[in-house]
Amino acid sequence: MRDYWLSKLFFDLQSPPLAEEYRADRKTVLDRYPLKPEVRAAVEADDVAALSRLVNPYLLRFYFHMAGMPEDDFVRKIRAAGVPGAARVRHG
């Protein structure tokens, strides 16, 4: 299950001007998105594990790259996040 507004935030942040604004003033940008309190808290805490359960993995990876988290940190945190593919669906 995806969190729509979290996904929308990450999707929108692919716009370079918005990404620049976000890096300069995260709170102002976050205020425009009706995130659930626990989701906003996870964003503000850079909680890779919590966010990984709510958003597509490609958008997750993009977001932390955009936000400036070093790749090694991200890889270490996502590997610690748990069982891969919790939301993976098998289709034949």
Place this chain on the structure above:
Amino acid sequence: MAELVGIFASSHGPLIVRNWGNLAPAAKDSLNSAFSELGRRIKAARPDVLVVISPDHWVNFFIDNLPAICVGVGEVHDGPPEPWLKEFPHRTMAGHPQLGEHIVRTAVERDFEPSISYRLALDHGFCIPLWKAGLDPLPPIVPVVLNDLEPPFPSVRRCFGWGSVLAEAVASYPGNLRVAILATGGLSHSIGEPTMGEIDEAFDRACIRHFESGDTRALIDFLNERLPGAGNGASEIRNWVAAHGAARGRGFELIRYDPIPDVYVGCGFASWNINQRQG
């Protein structure tokens, strides 16, 4: 009548460009060699149009509107929006609306209902292989977006069927065109999930053997069983399956395979034996 003159596949990992400066010489040599040979074969096929099958990496589509298949029928497509692809030499690329629309009509007659777009932005999935293969000038492109990124995905069997539709559309196109197909993505890789960075080389090599053999039933069974465990990026092998369908299940010739940890991807390149008689 149009003619299918070549069917190819290529990996497209973003780090092939974004991390190029940091790649080991052996990785660069491998990728340069593979893309060079891919480019040589595509050029030798002399396509008037190139149908490129790739996922959309959250550029054109989002979870509020996410087609399983979308055919670009526009006269023009936009170049890649990724800032790290600003050196890509084309800000726009020509389309081929007549073939695109014919593919869509043929698909509907064959019980597929692809969405259409008159203006797609072609992201790295499309543009890295086109660029690195040295296709200059680029032939007009009919982009086909296949959803490999966000479940539910089209089934492997359905992707094979989609490829068959592409071949039918080319064969029935009422014009004199040389058409090639390029499927991009794969092989195994994991992005943004706990196995990030892992490459399943055993899976990749088994997968390649199935494509080489041309045994479609065995290929589909193998992928149904093993694809979900080969990393989320491996889902892009669905594009290769579509190419395999367009080749009517004829086997392919591997151009090169190397697992390259610095780009996170089991990098594969191939061309199908479309002139081989089927048994």
